[in-house]
Amino acid sequence: MKSRRAISLHAHHLPWNSAGNLADNDLTADDVVRETGWVFNNETGDELTLKTFVETGDKEVQRYIRLLQLESFRFEDSTLLEIGSGIGRMTSSFTNRCNAVIAADVDSAFLERCRQTVARFGRIDRLSTLHVADGKTLGRHDDSVDMTFSYITLQHCQPQDALSLVSEAIRVTRSGGLVVLNFRTWVRSDIALVPLGIAVRRLWKMPILGRRLARWRWSTRLGWQANRLKPDIVLENFKSQLSDIKVFHSVKRKMSVADALNKTLKTVPTKRINPSHWWLVAQVS
Numbered sequence: 001m002k003s004r005r006a007i008s009l010h011a012h013h014l015p016w017n018s019a020g021n022l023a024d025n026d027l028t029a030d031d032v033v034r035e036t037g038w039v040f041n042n043e044t045g046d047e048l049t050l051k052t053f054v055e056t057g058d059k060e061v062q063r064y065i066r067l068l069q070l071e072s073f074r075f076e077d078s079t080l081l082e083i084g085s086g087i088g089r090m091t092s093s094f095t096n097r098c099n100a101v102i103a104a105d106v107d108s109a110f111l112e113r114c115r116q117t118v119a120r121f122g123r124i125d126r127l128s129t130l131h132v133a134d135g136k137t138l139g140r141h142d143d144s145v146d147m148t149f150s151y152i153t154l155q156h157c158q159p160q161d162a163l164s165l166v167s168e169a170i171r172v173t174r175s176g177g178l179v180v181l182n183f184r185t186w187v188r189s190d191i192a193l194v195p196l197g198i199a200v201r202r203l204w205k206m207p208i209l210g211r212r213l214a215r216w217r218w219s220t221r222l223g224w225q226a227n228r229l230k231p232d233i234v235l236e237n238f239k240s241q242l243s244d245i246k247v248f249h250s251v252k253r254k255m256s257v258a259d260a261l262n263k264t265l266k267t268v269p270t271k272r273i274n275p276s277h278w279w280l281v282a283q284v285s
Protein backbone atom coordinates (compact mmCIF):
# COMPACT_ATOMS: atom_id res chain seq x y z
CA MET A 1 0.00 0.00 0.00
CA LYS A 2 3.06 2.26 0.35
CA SER A 3 2.39 5.49 -1.53
CA ARG A 4 3.98 8.91 -1.97
CA ARG A 5 2.14 11.22 0.36
CA ALA A 6 2.50 14.80 1.39
CA ILE A 7 3.54 15.20 5.03
CA SER A 8 2.74 18.49 6.71
CA LEU A 9 5.48 20.52 8.36
CA HIS A 10 3.14 21.88 11.04
CA ALA A 11 3.99 20.56 14.52
CA HIS A 12 0.31 20.03 15.37
CA HIS A 13 -0.09 17.71 12.33
CA LEU A 14 2.90 15.53 13.28
CA PRO A 15 1.24 12.91 15.51
CA TRP A 16 -1.39 12.30 12.82
CA ASN A 17 1.16 12.06 10.04
CA SER A 18 3.28 9.72 12.21
CA ALA A 19 0.32 7.43 12.86
CA GLY A 20 -0.59 7.82 9.16
CA ASN A 21 2.90 6.60 8.20
CA LEU A 22 2.34 3.47 10.26
CA ALA A 23 -1.00 2.95 8.54
CA ASP A 24 0.54 3.50 5.09
CA ASN A 25 1.94 -0.01 4.62
CA ASP A 26 0.92 -3.63 4.19
CA LEU A 27 -0.25 -4.25 7.76
CA THR A 28 -3.62 -5.95 8.14
CA ALA A 29 -6.47 -3.73 9.25
CA ASP A 30 -6.43 -5.37 12.71
CA ASP A 31 -2.70 -4.64 13.00
CA VAL A 32 -3.30 -1.00 12.07
CA VAL A 33 -5.83 -0.75 14.92
CA ARG A 34 -3.33 -2.35 17.32
CA GLU A 35 -0.55 0.01 16.18
CA THR A 36 -2.43 3.29 15.77
CA GLY A 37 -5.98 2.76 17.10
CA TRP A 38 -5.13 4.45 20.40
CA VAL A 39 -4.85 7.83 18.66
CA PHE A 40 -8.58 7.57 17.94
CA ASN A 41 -10.18 5.85 20.94
CA ASN A 42 -7.37 5.60 23.51
CA GLU A 43 -7.48 1.78 23.62
CA THR A 44 -4.37 -0.37 23.38
CA GLY A 45 -3.71 -4.11 23.40
CA ASP A 46 -2.89 -7.15 21.29
CA GLU A 47 -6.50 -8.28 21.25
CA LEU A 48 -7.87 -5.22 19.43
CA THR A 49 -9.56 -5.76 16.08
CA LEU A 50 -10.99 -3.42 13.47
CA LYS A 51 -14.41 -4.92 14.21
CA THR A 52 -14.38 -3.96 17.91
CA PHE A 53 -12.88 -0.57 17.00
CA VAL A 54 -15.76 0.17 14.60
CA GLU A 55 -18.26 -1.03 17.22
CA THR A 56 -17.00 1.70 19.59
CA GLY A 57 -17.64 4.24 16.81
CA ASP A 58 -21.13 2.92 16.14
CA LYS A 59 -22.02 3.11 19.84
CA GLU A 60 -20.76 6.69 20.02
CA VAL A 61 -22.70 7.72 16.91
CA GLN A 62 -25.86 6.28 18.49
CA ARG A 63 -25.08 7.94 21.80
CA TYR A 64 -24.48 11.40 20.36
CA ILE A 65 -27.56 11.26 18.12
CA ARG A 66 -29.54 10.73 21.33
CA LEU A 67 -27.63 13.13 23.62
CA LEU A 68 -27.52 15.94 21.04
CA GLN A 69 -31.22 15.55 20.21
CA LEU A 70 -30.64 14.67 16.56
CA GLU A 71 -33.22 11.85 16.29
CA SER A 72 -35.51 13.87 14.02
CA PHE A 73 -32.73 14.66 11.50
CA ARG A 74 -33.36 12.76 8.25
CA PHE A 75 -29.97 11.04 8.01
CA GLU A 76 -31.29 8.66 5.35
CA ASP A 77 -31.86 11.54 2.87
CA SER A 78 -28.72 13.46 3.79
CA THR A 79 -25.15 14.06 2.79
CA LEU A 80 -22.93 14.24 5.89
CA LEU A 81 -19.39 15.59 5.96
CA GLU A 82 -17.20 14.34 8.84
CA ILE A 83 -14.18 16.52 9.68
CA GLY A 84 -11.43 14.33 11.17
CA SER A 85 -12.72 10.90 10.13
CA GLY A 86 -9.45 9.11 10.92
CA ILE A 87 -9.55 5.48 9.75
CA GLY A 88 -13.34 5.39 9.82
CA ARG A 89 -14.24 4.48 13.41
CA MET A 90 -17.50 6.47 13.23
CA THR A 91 -17.61 6.88 9.44
CA SER A 92 -18.82 3.32 8.84
CA SER A 93 -21.80 3.96 11.07
CA PHE A 94 -22.59 7.22 9.24
CA THR A 95 -22.51 5.46 5.84
CA ASN A 96 -25.05 2.94 7.17
CA ARG A 97 -27.37 5.81 8.12
CA CYS A 98 -26.87 8.49 5.45
CA ASN A 99 -27.43 8.81 1.73
CA ALA A 100 -23.82 9.98 1.25
CA VAL A 101 -20.82 10.60 3.51
CA ILE A 102 -17.67 12.64 2.87
CA ALA A 103 -14.80 11.63 5.15
CA ALA A 104 -12.33 14.51 5.54
CA ASP A 105 -8.95 14.26 7.25
CA VAL A 106 -5.56 15.97 7.38
CA ASP A 107 -3.80 12.63 6.84
CA SER A 108 -4.20 10.96 3.44
CA ALA A 109 -3.19 7.45 4.62
CA PHE A 110 -6.01 7.54 7.18
CA LEU A 111 -8.44 8.24 4.34
CA GLU A 112 -7.19 5.16 2.44
CA ARG A 113 -7.69 3.07 5.55
CA CYS A 114 -11.08 4.71 6.08
CA ARG A 115 -12.18 3.44 2.66
CA GLN A 116 -11.13 -0.09 3.64
CA THR A 117 -12.93 0.14 6.98
CA VAL A 118 -16.14 1.35 5.35
CA ALA A 119 -15.86 -1.35 2.66
CA ARG A 120 -16.02 -3.97 5.42
CA PHE A 121 -18.42 -2.45 7.92
CA GLY A 122 -20.38 0.25 6.12
CA ARG A 123 -21.59 1.27 2.66
CA ILE A 124 -18.61 2.03 0.43
CA ASP A 125 -20.96 3.10 -2.39
CA ARG A 126 -21.98 6.04 -0.19
CA LEU A 127 -18.45 7.18 0.75
CA SER A 128 -16.15 9.78 -0.76
CA THR A 129 -13.03 11.23 0.83
CA LEU A 130 -11.57 14.71 1.08
CA HIS A 131 -7.96 15.43 2.01
CA VAL A 132 -7.69 18.54 4.22
CA ALA A 133 -4.09 19.08 3.13
CA ASP A 134 -3.65 22.50 4.78
CA GLY A 135 -5.58 21.54 7.92
CA LYS A 136 -7.98 24.46 7.55
CA THR A 137 -9.97 24.49 4.31
CA LEU A 138 -12.50 22.06 2.88
CA GLY A 139 -12.30 21.66 -0.89
CA ARG A 140 -16.06 21.53 -1.39
CA HIS A 141 -18.69 23.77 -2.95
CA ASP A 142 -20.82 26.07 -0.81
CA ASP A 143 -24.12 24.57 0.43
CA SER A 144 -23.17 21.05 -0.70
CA VAL A 145 -23.94 18.99 2.43
CA ASP A 146 -26.81 18.66 4.91
CA MET A 147 -24.76 18.13 8.07
CA THR A 148 -21.15 18.75 9.01
CA PHE A 149 -20.05 16.68 11.99
CA SER A 150 -16.78 16.64 13.89
CA TYR A 151 -15.74 14.74 17.02
CA ILE A 152 -12.48 15.05 19.02
CA THR A 153 -10.76 16.79 16.11
CA LEU A 154 -11.05 20.57 16.43
CA GLN A 155 -9.19 20.46 19.77
CA HIS A 156 -6.17 19.12 17.88
CA CYS A 157 -5.91 22.12 15.53
CA GLN A 158 -4.18 25.44 16.04
CA PRO A 159 -6.89 27.90 17.24
CA GLN A 160 -6.96 29.77 13.92
CA ASP A 161 -7.21 26.49 11.96
CA ALA A 162 -10.04 25.28 14.20
CA LEU A 163 -11.95 28.54 13.65
CA SER A 164 -11.26 28.32 9.93
CA LEU A 165 -12.71 24.78 9.89
CA VAL A 166 -15.84 26.03 11.70
CA SER A 167 -16.21 28.74 9.06
CA GLU A 168 -15.72 26.12 6.33
CA ALA A 169 -18.25 23.80 7.98
CA ILE A 170 -20.83 26.60 7.85
CA ARG A 171 -19.92 27.47 4.25
CA VAL A 172 -20.31 23.92 2.90
CA THR A 173 -23.50 23.17 4.86
CA ARG A 174 -26.69 24.21 3.08
CA SER A 175 -29.03 26.75 4.58
CA GLY A 176 -31.29 24.86 7.02
CA GLY A 177 -28.67 22.12 7.45
CA LEU A 178 -26.87 21.43 10.73
CA VAL A 179 -23.37 21.84 12.08
CA VAL A 180 -22.59 19.41 14.93
CA LEU A 181 -19.12 20.24 16.20
CA ASN A 182 -17.23 19.06 19.27
CA PHE A 183 -14.74 21.35 21.07
CA ARG A 184 -12.56 21.23 24.14
CA THR A 185 -12.59 24.02 26.71
CA TRP A 186 -10.69 24.84 29.89
CA VAL A 187 -10.55 22.56 32.93
CA ARG A 188 -8.40 22.94 36.08
CA SER A 189 -5.74 20.44 35.02
CA ASP A 190 -5.03 22.67 31.99
CA ILE A 191 -2.92 24.88 34.26
CA ALA A 192 -0.25 22.17 33.91
CA LEU A 193 -1.34 20.47 30.68
CA VAL A 194 -1.38 23.52 28.40
CA PRO A 195 2.23 24.64 29.05
CA LEU A 196 3.40 21.01 28.88
CA GLY A 197 1.64 20.64 25.53
CA ILE A 198 3.38 23.72 24.17
CA ALA A 199 6.77 22.37 25.34
CA VAL A 200 6.15 18.95 23.77
CA ARG A 201 5.09 20.49 20.42
CA ARG A 202 8.35 22.47 20.43
CA LEU A 203 10.27 19.21 20.95
CA TRP A 204 8.46 17.66 17.97
CA LYS A 205 10.07 20.28 15.75
CA MET A 206 13.59 19.04 16.59
CA PRO A 207 15.32 17.26 13.72
CA ILE A 208 15.09 13.41 13.78
CA LEU A 209 14.31 13.05 17.52
CA GLY A 210 11.20 15.21 17.12
CA ARG A 211 9.52 12.90 14.61
CA ARG A 212 10.32 9.90 16.78
CA LEU A 213 8.85 11.61 19.84
CA ALA A 214 5.63 12.41 17.99
CA ARG A 215 5.04 8.64 17.61
CA TRP A 216 5.17 7.91 21.34
CA ARG A 217 1.95 7.69 23.20
CA TRP A 218 2.87 9.81 26.25
CA SER A 219 4.29 12.60 24.11
CA THR A 220 1.41 12.51 21.66
CA ARG A 221 -1.16 12.66 24.42
CA LEU A 222 0.59 15.63 26.01
CA GLY A 223 1.19 17.59 22.83
CA TRP A 224 -1.73 16.90 20.53
CA GLN A 225 -4.33 19.19 22.01
CA ALA A 226 -3.45 22.47 20.38
CA ASN A 227 -6.29 24.68 21.63
CA ARG A 228 -9.01 25.31 24.18
CA LEU A 229 -11.95 27.21 22.69
CA LYS A 230 -14.73 28.56 24.88
CA PRO A 231 -18.24 28.81 23.40
CA ASP A 232 -18.09 32.63 23.56
CA ILE A 233 -15.02 32.71 21.31
CA VAL A 234 -16.58 30.45 18.70
CA LEU A 235 -19.96 32.16 18.86
CA GLU A 236 -18.68 35.71 18.59
CA ASN A 237 -17.24 34.74 15.22
CA PHE A 238 -20.13 32.72 13.82
CA LYS A 239 -23.45 33.33 15.58
CA SER A 240 -24.66 35.74 12.87
CA GLN A 241 -24.59 32.84 10.39
CA LEU A 242 -26.46 30.41 12.64
CA SER A 243 -29.90 29.92 14.16
CA ASP A 244 -31.43 27.56 16.75
CA ILE A 245 -28.03 27.47 18.48
CA LYS A 246 -27.53 24.92 21.27
CA VAL A 247 -24.44 24.42 23.40
CA PHE A 248 -24.37 20.94 24.97
CA HIS A 249 -22.02 20.45 27.91
CA SER A 250 -21.46 18.14 30.88
CA VAL A 251 -23.89 18.30 33.81
CA LYS A 252 -20.78 18.13 35.97
CA ARG A 253 -19.74 21.69 35.20
CA LYS A 254 -21.14 25.15 34.76
CA MET A 255 -20.72 26.60 31.30
CA SER A 256 -21.22 30.32 31.13
CA VAL A 257 -22.12 31.57 27.68
CA ALA A 258 -22.82 35.27 27.23
CA ASP A 259 -25.58 34.78 24.65
CA ALA A 260 -27.48 32.35 26.88
CA LEU A 261 -28.40 35.32 29.07
CA ASN A 262 -30.15 37.21 26.28
CA LYS A 263 -31.73 33.94 25.10
CA THR A 264 -30.27 33.92 21.59
CA LEU A 265 -29.03 30.42 22.34
CA LYS A 266 -29.72 27.51 24.69
CA THR A 267 -27.22 25.77 26.92
CA VAL A 268 -28.09 22.12 27.55
CA PRO A 269 -26.39 20.39 30.51
CA THR A 270 -26.17 16.74 29.51
CA LYS A 271 -25.08 13.51 31.20
CA ARG A 272 -22.22 11.51 29.66
CA ILE A 273 -20.53 14.45 27.96
CA ASN A 274 -16.89 14.77 28.99
CA PRO A 275 -16.53 17.75 31.39
CA SER A 276 -13.78 19.23 29.19
CA HIS A 277 -15.92 19.01 26.05
CA TRP A 278 -18.79 21.00 24.61
CA TRP A 279 -20.79 20.68 21.41
CA LEU A 280 -22.14 23.32 19.09
CA VAL A 281 -25.34 22.15 17.41
CA ALA A 282 -26.91 24.79 15.18
CA GLN A 283 -28.81 25.39 11.99
CA VAL A 284 -27.06 27.25 9.20
CA SER A 285 -29.11 30.37 8.44
Ligand SMILES: C[S@@+](CC[C@H](N)C(=O)[O-])C[C@H]1O[C@@H](n2cnc3c(N)ncnc32)[C@H](O)[C@@H]1O
Pocket (backbone or CB within 6 Å): 016, 039, 040, 041, 057, 083, 084, 085, 086, 087, 088, 089, 090, 104, 105, 106, 107, 110, 132, 134, 135, 136, 150, 151, 152, 153, 156, 157, 161
Ligand atom coordinates in the same frame (compact mmCIF):
# COMPACT_ATOMS: atom_id res chain seq x y z
C1 LIG B 1 -8.67 11.85 17.83
S1 LIG B 1 -8.84 11.55 16.11
C2 LIG B 1 -10.59 11.34 15.98
C3 LIG B 1 -11.01 10.59 14.75
C4 LIG B 1 -12.51 10.26 14.68
N1 LIG B 1 -13.31 11.46 14.78
C5 LIG B 1 -12.86 9.27 15.77
O1 LIG B 1 -13.55 9.67 16.72
O2 LIG B 1 -12.42 8.13 15.68
C6 LIG B 1 -8.62 13.14 15.34
C7 LIG B 1 -8.61 13.06 13.82
O3 LIG B 1 -8.57 14.39 13.32
C8 LIG B 1 -7.64 14.47 12.25
N2 LIG B 1 -7.21 15.87 12.19
C9 LIG B 1 -6.37 16.51 13.03
N3 LIG B 1 -6.22 17.79 12.63
C10 LIG B 1 -7.00 17.96 11.52
C11 LIG B 1 -7.27 19.05 10.66
N4 LIG B 1 -6.70 20.24 10.86
N5 LIG B 1 -8.11 18.86 9.62
C12 LIG B 1 -8.70 17.64 9.42
N6 LIG B 1 -8.46 16.57 10.20
C13 LIG B 1 -7.63 16.72 11.24
C14 LIG B 1 -6.56 13.48 12.62
O4 LIG B 1 -5.78 13.08 11.51
C15 LIG B 1 -7.39 12.36 13.22
O5 LIG B 1 -7.80 11.45 12.25
